[in-house]
Amino acid sequence: MPWIVGVSGASGTPYAAAVLRALLDAGEAVDLVVSRASRLTLLDETGIAFRDAHWRDDLREWLARGADGKPGVFDADVSAVRYWSAGDLAAGPSSGSYPAKGMLIVPASTACVAGVALGLSKDLLQRAASVTLKERRTLVVAVRETPLNGQTLRHLVALDDAGARVVPTSPAFYAGATHIQDLVDFVAGRVLDAAGVGHGLYRRWKGELGGGAPGE
Numbered sequence: 001m002p003w004i005v006g007v008s009g010a011s012g013t014p015y016a017a018a019v020l021r022a023l024l025d026a027g028e029a030v031d032l033v034v035s036r037a038s039r040l041t042l043l044d045e046t047g048i049a050f051r052d053a054h055w056r057d058d059l060r061e062w063l064a065r066g067a068d069g070k071p072g073v074f075d076a077d078v079s080a081v082r083y084w085s086a087g088d089l090a091a092g093p094s095s096g097s098y099p100a101k102g103m104l105i106v107p108a109s110t111a112c113v114a115g116v117a118l119g120l121s122k123d124l125l126q127r128a129a130s131v132t133l134k135e136r137r138t139l140v141v142a143v144r145e146t147p148l149n150g151q152t153l154r155h156l157v158a159l160d161d162a163g164a165r166v167v168p169t170s171p172a173f174y175a176g177a178t179h180i181q182d183l184v185d186f187v188a189g190r191v192l193d194a195a196g197v198g199h200g201l202y203r204r205w206k207g208e209l210g211g212g213a214p215g216e
Contacts, residue, residue, distance in 0.1 A: 002029035002082065003195070004093050004103040004132070006125040009037025010144040012107035012169055013045045014067040018181075018188035019106050019142075020081075021063055021074060022199045030081045031093055031100065032059070033125045037109070045069075055083045067184040086123045093128035102138030103129055106191055107169060110145045110152045117155035117162075139164040140194045142187070165194040175203040176212035 003023055007016045023030050034042075039050045046065055050058045056078055063076035084091040092098040105112060105125070112125065121127040132139045141164050143156065156166050167190055171183035182202070189201035203211070 001099045001101045002031045003101050003197070004031045004033065004128050006033045006035070006103060006105040006108075006112075006128060007038045007042075008035050008105060008107060008109040008112035008125060009041050010107040010109035010112070011041060011045065012142075012144040013038070013042050013062070014065075014184045015142060015144070015169055015187050015191075016106050017063050017065065018067070018184050018201070019104060019191055021076060022188055022192055022201055023197065024077060024080055026197055026199060028080070028101075028197065032081050032083045033086055033091075033093065033128060034083075035086045035112070035123060035125050037111075052083075052085050056081075059083070067181040068179075084124055086125055088124055089121075089127060091124050093131065094124060096131050096135045098131075100132070100137065102140070102195060103132040104140045104142070104191055104195055105129060106140075106142035106188075107144035108141045110143070110148075110155075113141065113143055113152060113155045113159065116141070116164075117158040133162050133164065136163065138195055140167055140191055141165070142167045142169050142191050144169045167191050167194050174205055174212040 042050050048062050059078050060076050064074050065071050066073035115126040116129040121130050169187045171186045177183050185201040192199045
């Protein structure tokens with residue numbers, strides 16, 4: 001069964017790329033939903049135009065980029081990815097009878113958070129998230145916004161009450177980051193931790209002070 005990965009329009013496309021690469025490296029199948037708004041963000045942050053008719057080539061180019069925008073950093077095999085258009089409300093993930101392990105929304109915009117919390121199902125991303133909640137499957141929401149106002153905080157509490165795991169895209173520094181990719185991978189790793197997917201994206205805390213110091 002696949003993991004559904006939804007990419008919303010918030011800034012943070014490198015987070016989504018890191019999560020997708022790690023899922024594929026772990027041997028997981030992925031069903032991918034890219035919102036219309038996220039295409040604009042992806043174009044702005046990477047220069048890549050994500051097109052339905054050429055999604056496989058565009059996805060491969062996207063996943064090959066490092067967090068600093070440098071192309072050709074990673075070797076991305078996207079053969080285990082199935083893509084669904086965000087406007088396709090008859091797609092597999094729109095139904096609870098469609099088999100899936102759960103869903104990861106990364107990054108999650110405040111508009112996406114609100115739509116899922118209110119059950120709006122305005123596109124496939126929101127509909128798949130609503131299905132994930134109603135079927136009591138794992139839903140991880142990697143919210144990317146600052147500062148957060150009261151309305152968004154209430155929506156996040158509603159998602160938590162509904163059983164979702166809320167993961168702010170907040171990198172930590174105890175893992176000894178020396179590059180922007182390390183900070184991105186830490187957040188991606190925490191997203192995967194919340195989903196119970198194994199990975200080796202960051203150095204875990206071992207209770208020893210100084211473990212993240214330069215040269216360790």
